[in-house]
Amino acid sequence: MLSRLKSTRRQFLGAMTATCATAPWLGEAQIKAAPTDSIPLIDCHLHINHFDRTVEDTIRHMDATGTSKAFVLPLETGEGGVLLRSETVLHAFHAHKDRVIPFCQTDIRRADVLQRIRAYHLLGCRGIGEQKEHLPLDDRRVERIIALCDELDWPITIHFQDGEKGFNQGLAQHLERYLKKYKKVRIIGHAQTWWAHISADVPDPAKSLYPKGPVKSGGVIDKLMTDYPNLYGDMSAGSGYNALSRDEEFTMGFIERHPRQLLFGSDCPCYDGQGKNFRGMCYSKQLQSFLKRIVKDPGTLRNILHDNALRAVGEKVPA
Ligand SMILES: [Zn+2]
Ligand SMILES: [Zn+2]
Secondary structure, rough: HHHHHHHHHHHHHHHHHHHHOOOOOOHHHHHOOOOOHOOOEEEEEEEEHHHHHHHHHHHHHHHOOOEEEEEEEOOOOOOOOOOOOOHHHHHHHHHOOOOEEEEOOOOOOOOOHHHHHHHHOOOOOEEEEEEEEOOOOOOOHHHHHHHHHHHHHOOOEEEOEEOOOEEEOOOOHHHHHHHHOOOOEEEEEHHHHHHHHHOOOOOOOOOOOOOOOOOOOOOOHHHHHOOOOEEEEEHHHHHHHHHHHOHHHHHHHHHOOOOOOEOOOOOOOOEEEEEEEEEEOHHHHHHHHHHHHHOOOOOHHHHHHHHHHHOOOOOOOOO
């Protein structure tokens, strides 16, 4: 009896730390009524060394947030404040092959960038990202790697941030040209300017990168995602959560219009899935509970939490 109690307690704690999703005191019928809790979770945006987190800490974060796999994204130039080498991501992949989906990134101003990316392709990487260097979006060096992703049938995760100290500036002016020209690459939009364009009215980036309040329909990303099925949205970080939570009614329609193109992601820097080192905030847990509350269709929720990530890396997913 004691051992049964012990194992029940272990299962209870395991369930709590794994997902915090299915309350173990619910009856069988109620658990069946909540099928979303059984959807495996892929995080499309995770780094390793936020606040000096190690690979093992990062895997623990995945365990604590119920994350089965993650796109682990290097940032080789460190221009956004975090420096993570593609080699480190490949090491993590070799240690945790069933959990890490490795991406690569390297300084695109270097003459040998294409050879380096091709080498990472041979070593098992599945895409480029996070692309975050101080270059405007229409720079020919940015185009060069988008073209390479198109050739390799790869995704690329791009940090869009307009303004003087931004990255890949000029989404509204330049992104469509790439989408018209390159049909195979999956462009995954991320960060402040990407999400500000959920709305048709976008403030000057010098004034606000995190606009709040009701969304005006007809935003650039809404239109582009309608016209180009190879354009995806990465819901991670404060920028994703701010945009999706600023006008829930609009968000429900936005998700209905693009059920195959939105990816769950966290970009979470916390250690424990509780945000102990990050103002009590875990981006993964926050977005999971938000989506489980507002996405009513189980098929769409499964797409966002899991299937769209597989589609983005080029795996066949049954419809
Ligand atoms: Zn990031
Ligand atoms: Zn977290």
